[in-house]
Amino acid sequence: xxxxxxxxxxxxxxxxxxxxxxxxxxxxxxxxxxxxxxxxxxxxxxxxxxxxxxxxxxxxxxxxxxxxxxxxxxxxxxxxxxxxxxxxxxxxxxxx
Numbered sequence: 001x002x003x004x005x006x007x008x009x010x011x012x013x014x015x016x017x018x019x020x021x022x023x024x025x026x027x028x029x030x031x032x033x034x035x036x037x038x039x040x041x042x043x044x045x046x047x048x049x050x051x052x053x054x055x056x057x058x059x060x061x062x063x064x065x066x067x068x069x070x071x072x073x074x075x076x077x078x079x080x081x082x083x084x085x086x087x088x089x090x091x092x093x094x095x096x
Contacts, residue, residue: 027068036094
């Protein structure tokens with residue numbers, strides 16, 4: 001992702017199966033990771049810092065600098081059916 005206005009929020013979903021690895025290769029952004037019980041904010045501000053997101057972690061990307069380039073790598077090919085886009089549905093899935 002690149003050229004994301006600083007007020008924009010991206011992500012806001014979880015995955016059922018794939019793992020993701022995020023690296024802000026230029027600029028910086030923040031990622032909120034939520035496993036249904038705990039939330040933590042991570043600052044990705046150097047290309048040597050990455051964030052692993054296992055399945056069933058809700059992620060929100062925000063606070064992009066104007067020069068930010070966020071590289072997102074996934075362990076599986078894109079499948080729209082794999083996304084959990086509703087936070088209530090996500091909580092039901094992780095809490096059983």
